[in-house]
Amino acid sequence: MTKRSNLAQVIQHHWRESVPDDRLAHLIKDASRGLGRALQMRLAEHGVSFGHWTFLRILWNGDGMAQRALSDMAGVMEPTTFSAVKAMEKLGYVERRQKPGDRKQVFIHLTPLGHSLKDKLVPLAEEVNAIAVEGLEEREIIAMRKALLAMIDNLARDEAQAAGDNRRIPSTREVAGRLSSAQPSRK
Amino acid sequence: MTKRSNLAQVIQHHWRESVPDDRLAHLIKDASRGLGRALQMRLAEHGVSFGHWTFLRILWNGDGMAQRALSDMAGVMEPTTFSAVKAMEKLGYVERRQKPGDRKQVFIHLTPLGHSLKDKLVPLAEEVNAIAVEGLEEREIIAMRKALLAMIDNLARDEAQAAGDNRRIPSTREVAGRLSSAQPSRK
DNA sequence: CCGACTTACTTAGAAGGCTAAGGATATTTG
DNA sequence: CAAATATCCTTAGCCTTCTAAGTAAGTCGG
Structure with missing residues (x-):
């Protein structure tokens, strides 16, 4: 497990205070890595x-x-x-199945084992979340969420534009249709 | 360059709305990746x-x-x-030097080439930052920064504790001393 | 129906990060 | 002083993700 000394943490904190410019981006990156490590x-x-x-989160x-839809969601x-799917198949968490008459798409299904992980793992994520937002008020969290969503949208727009991505934007209905192939399979 | 279709973005957005739990962590991760890609x-x-x-940011x-201090700051x-340092050395951005009487530590110095990148690259980061926070009010950004710092500290504490990391916490003076080996080398 | 396009999965290889473990050098302590 | 300990750099190898490129399978206009 990653262990960084307190000294390192203090150094980083110290350094963080002294950089004027793109602190925000780095704070976000640090927070993301912290959450990931936890x-x-x-x-x-x-x-x-x-x-x-x-x-797994998505599959639960x-x-x-289809595998492609899973990519999009993730x-x-x-x-x-x-x-990842190949590895999870080997571990017995998922199965890759084809539908008769469609030799192109591969559909990803949870095995009972894969399902059973949900009850063990979800609480871990909730715990991490609880630790991370300790001391923050609900109001602050909501504000942060809103700000993050705005940033994500801003960046996605920039990215789409940079890629000369002038494809038409699909309607919500189409997307919903594409997603509906997934059965709500609540354990 | 990463190019994700609009369809994929819409699917992701759709999915994002439907997950109750650890949304915040995933928003932060997505924002971080968006900033990174940009x-x-x-x-x-x-x-x-x-x-x-x-x-480079740090070295500028x-x-x-020393290489170790650079790790800590990063x-x-x-x-x-x-x-990374080895690769940048090969590219001619940095030099690794030893001090006489210390065969242990390696000190990292920018070359003129490494220095010269600053003026070209820093504006790029500023541009990305500007794009990301477009439409957000200063107040919101400050609030987000505060919340992120709180989260980072919460997580660092958790991590230190999990690692049984009960080493003494160094004073700011010690850290300042350690950092002072870096000469402010403003271009 | 057929060729052109598109879509979905796969393979190969690289970047960036991490852990684990090793060697060399300083530092501390008995 | 010498031995134990700590620190710093390095090596090796894994994980997650990406890009680029390939292959197979559906789709569509003529």
């Missing part, structure tokens, strides 16, 4: 890697979607999903 | 990798510190710093 530590005690958590909420590229 | 895109046009940016603010583990 969760990773806890997941590791149950033999689950952080990378797999990302996908309704499995059976917000990662296809090869990432591919290797 | 900066990476711009750095790449100048032939600088995102990994090197992390260290005062180089000549908030990464030593091997990460080692390979």
Whole structure:
């Protein structure tokens, strides 16, 4: 498990105060890594890697979607999903199935084992969340969430524009249709 | 450059709304990745990798510190710093020097080339920052910064505790002494 | 129906980060 | 002083993610 000395933490804190410019970006990055480490530590005690958590979360909420849809929901590229799913298949958490008459798409289903992890793992994430926001008021958290969403949208717009991405924007209905292949499979 | 279709973005947004629990952690992660991608895109046009940016930022603010101190400031583990510094040395951005009478520590110094990158690269980070916070009020940004710092501290405390890290906490004076080996080398 | 395009999965390889472990050098302590 | 301990750099190897490129399978206009 990652262990950074208190000295290192103090140095970092000290340094953080002395940089005028893009502090915000670095604060966000640090917070993200802190959250990641905290969760990773806890997941590791149950033999689950952080990378797999990302996908399990989604599958618990309704499995059976195509591999590509899973990528989209996780917000990662296809090869990432591919290797994670392959690994989880080997661990017995998921199964990859094809539908007759469609040799193209691969649908990802949780096994009973994969399902059973939910009750053990979700509380860990909740614990991390609780620790992270300790001492913050609900109002502050809501404000932060709103600000983060605005930033994400700003950046996505910038990115889309930079990529010359002038494809049409799909309607919510279409997306909903695409997602509906996932059955709500509440344990 | 990473290009995610609008469809993928909409799917992600849709999904994001439907997860009750640890949304905050995922928003922070997404924001962090968005910021990273935006900066990476711009750095790449100048032939600088995102990994090197992390260290250059610090060195521009005062180089000549030991490799270990650089790790601490960057908030990464030593091997990460080692390979980045080695790579930047090969690129001619930094030099690794030893002091006579100390065969242990390696001090990292910017070359003129390394220095010269500052004027080109810093504006890119400022641009990304400006894009990200577009539409947010100063008040909101300050609030977010405060909340993020609180979260980082909460998590660091948790981490230190989990690691059984009951070492004494060094004073600010000690840390300042350790940092003072870096000369303020404003271009 | 057929060729062109698009979509979905896969493979290969690299970047960036981490842990674990090793070697060398300082520092502290008996 | 010498031995034990701590610190710093390095090596090795894994994990997560990405880009680039390939392959197979559906879709669509003519």
